[in-house]
Amino acid sequence: MCDGRSRKQRTTSRGDTVRPLSPIRFSLPACRPQAALLALTLGAAPGAAWAQSAVQLWGGVDLGVRHVGNDAGSQTRMQSGNNYTSRLAVTGSEDLGGGLKASFWLEGTVNATGGAFGTGASIWDRRSTLSLSGPFGELRLGRDYTPLFRAFAATDVFGYVGAAGMGTLYNATASTPVARAFGSGATTVARANGAVQYYTPRSLGGFYLNAMLAHASGGPEAADFHFRGVRAGYAAGPLDVSAHAGSTRIEATGKHFKVYGLAGVYTGGQAKLTLGAVRMDYLNARQTNYTLGVDWRVGAGQVRAAYHYVDQSGFAADGSSTRGNDAHVLGLGYVHNLSKRTALYGTAAFVHNQGKARFAVPGGLAGAAAGTGSRGFEVGVRHMF
Numbered sequence: 074m075c076d077g078r079s080r081k082q083r084t085t086s087r088g089d090t091v092r093p094l095s096p097i098r099f100s101l102p103a104c105r106p107q108a109a110l111l112a113l114t115l116g117a118a119p120g121a122a123w124a125q126s127a128v129q130l131w132g133g134v135d136l137g138v139r140h141v142g143n144d145a146g147s148q149t150r151m152q153s154g155n156n157y158t159s160r161l162a163v164t165g166s167e168d169l170g171g172g173l174k175a176s177f178w179l180e181g182t183v184n185a186t187g188g189a190f191g192t193g194a195s196i197w198d199r200r201s202t203l204s205l206s207g208p209f210g211e212l213r214l215g216r217d218y219t220p221l222f223r224a225f226a227a228t229d230v231f232g233y234v235g236a237a238g239m240g241t242l243y244n245a246t247a248s249t250p251v252a253r254a255f256g257s258g259a260t261t262v263a264r265a266n267g268a269v270q271y272y273t274p275r276s277l278g279g280f281y282l283n284a285m286l287a288h289a290s291g292g293p294e295a296a297d298f299h300f301r302g303v304r305a306g307y308a309a310g311p312l313d314v315s316a317h318a319g320s321t322r323i324e325a326t327g328k329h330f331k332v333y334g335l336a337g338v339y340t341g342g343q344a345k346l347t348l349g350a351v352r353m354d355y356l357n358a359r360q361t362n363y364t365l366g367v368d369w370r371v372g373a374g375q376v377r378a379a380y381h382y383v384d385q386s387g388f389a390a391d392g393s394s395t396r397g398n399d400a401h402v403l404g405l406g407y408v409h410n411l412s413k414r415t416a417l418y419g420t421a422a423f424v425h426n427q428g429k430a431r432f433a434v435p436g437g438l439a440g441a442a443a444g445t446g447s448r449g450f451e452v453g454v455r456h457m458f
Contacts, residue, residue, distance in 0.1 A: 128165035134185050135159050137418070137453015139236055141437035144445035148438050153185040155235040155451045156408065156418045160199060161190065173207040200264075211272040220270075220283040220304035221351075222263045224317040224336040228349035230366035230377045233263075236434050236449040237404025237422035242362045242383055247431040249385055249395050250355040254323055254330035261287075261321045261330070265300045279309035285319075298323055302332075311341045323355075330355045343370040358387040358395065377406040377420075383432060397428035414457050421450040 135157045140149040153159045161183055166176035180199040181191045192198040195216075202215035218226075226232075229239040243262045245252045251260060265287035273282045287300040299322040306315025314337045321330040334351035347366040352359065366379040381402040385395045406420035422434045425446045433441065434449035441447065 126165055126167045128163065130161075130163055131458060132161040132183070133157050133159060133455060133457040134183065135453060135455040136185050137451050139436050139449060139451035141236070141434050141447060141449035143433060143437045143447035144441040145438040148436065150436065151186050152436060152451065152453075153183070155420065155453050156416070156455045157232065157457070158199070158234055159183040159185040162199075171207075173205065176204045176206070178202045178204075206272075208274060208276075210274045211270075213268075213270040213272065215268060216264060216266045217268055217270065217285075218263060219261060219265055219268075219287075219300065219319060220285050220302045221317045221319045221332050221334065223283065224304045224306075224315050225334050225349050225351045225362075225364075226263075227313070227338055228336050228347040228364050228366060230345065230347060230368040230379050231404055231406060231420070235406075235420050235422075236436070236451050237377075237379060237402075237406060237420050238435075239362075239364065239379075239381065241402055241422075241424065241432055241435060242381055244432070244435075247400075247433065248353070248360055249358040249387070249389050249398070250330065250353040250360050253358050253390050254321070254328075254355040261298060261300045261319075262332075268300075279307050281306055281308060281315075306336075311339055313338045313340075326356075328356055344368070356387075358385075358389065360385045373410045375408040375410075377404070377408070379404040383430070385430065395429075398430040399427045400430045400432040401425045401427075402432065416455050417453075418455065419450070419452045421448075423448045 135154050136159075137152055137155040138149065139152045139155060140147065159182065160180055162178070162180035164176070164178045166174055168174055178200050179197045180201070181197045182199055183190055190196060197216070200217050202213050202217050204211055204213040206212070226239065231237045231239070233239050242248065243251055245255060245257060245260065251262065254260070265285065268285050268287035270283065270285045273280070275281075282303065282305045284303045285300065300319065302317065302319025304315050304317040306313065316335050318333045319331070322328075323330060331354045332351065334349065336349040337347065339346045345368040347364065349364040350361065352361045361384045363382045363384070364379065367377070369376045383400040383402070385398045387395055389395055401424070403423045404420065406418065408416050408418045410416045423446070424432050424434055426432055426444050429443040431441070431443050433447040436449065437447050
């Protein structure tokens with residue numbers, strides 16, 4: 074029978090999600106039939122190298138009901154991934170000897186409401202990477218989170234998902250710099266295709282660095298930009314602090330979408346406190362996001378609260394001023410763990426816009442007037458495997 078180790082889900086200083094709990098493990102020769110079946114499923118014939126490899130199949134399913142109200146009315150519907158993005162992942166590694174290890178990571182979104190896998194033309198839309206690691210650190214190739222996203226998303230106690238997730242602050246419908254740089258297309262706010270990354274080894278006394286170069290091609294990301302980004306930080310004991318900076322050259326204009334920020338996470342006892350600031354610039358448009366969050370463990374539950382302030386300045390594409398088009402976002406939530414794998418959750422979110430700001434709780438009706446607010450709540454269940 075294949076070995077399965079019980080693991081508690083966590084996030085490393087590199088931003089990688091450790092596979093939750095007891096993933097299905099395939100290892101030849103002990104699990105030769107399963108490994109062969111997995112290889113055929115992935116469209117690859119099993120070879121001799123599999124004999125020294127371990128492959129894991131893991132993921133999670135999250136379904137809930139979300140109600141959102143705004144100036145245009147209210148809407149209630151089932152949503153996938155409110156507390157944890159529903160996903161399916163296949164990961165594996167091979168010990169090459171001499172401290173070297175080769176590994177791969179294929180992870181795709183699952184829309185559990187209808188059963189669709191992946192987004193658009195990409196199956197492994199969340200991550201598809203191949204890595205070589207050793208005493209020198211890690212060289213990682215392929216589609217992945219940017220170093221900038223790993224930094225500021227770590228300050229979101231709601232995990233960048235759901236009604237109260239930080240994604241509201243980076244929506245192109247409301248964010249002037251994002252809208253002017255990327256329009257309605259995909260952005261480099263979270264991920265980039267065709268990336269080359271480097272991670273420093275974990276033996277630097279708590280100091281770490283992650284750098285990325287990317288020229289996207291195909292997939293859900295547009296192919297008209299070049300991305301450069303770096304994150305440097307220090308993680309020791311309960312504290313993890315970092316600074317990040319990056320630039321995306323938009324080929325259509327020859328201009329750069331720039332992001333700078335600071336992030337801090339303190340985990341002590343049963344509580345986690347987060348603090349962050351991110352500034353985005355494109356042409357003469359600017360937006361700065363400030364974040365404060367707390368995650369408090371109480372028995373089998375987790376109480377979460379987050380506050381975000383959005384400060385916009387500069388000008389929109391039509392030349393109108395965006396100064397004063399600011400927003401306050403408040404999120405409150407509770408997660409009750411029924412087991413190490415399964416949890417129930419409830420979240421409430423409130424957005425208060427100023428001026429002509431259009432930030433909104435996701436999942437609401439379109440057509441709300443500028444400057445009006447929105448509110449939403451969701452309840453659901455999450456199961457990991």
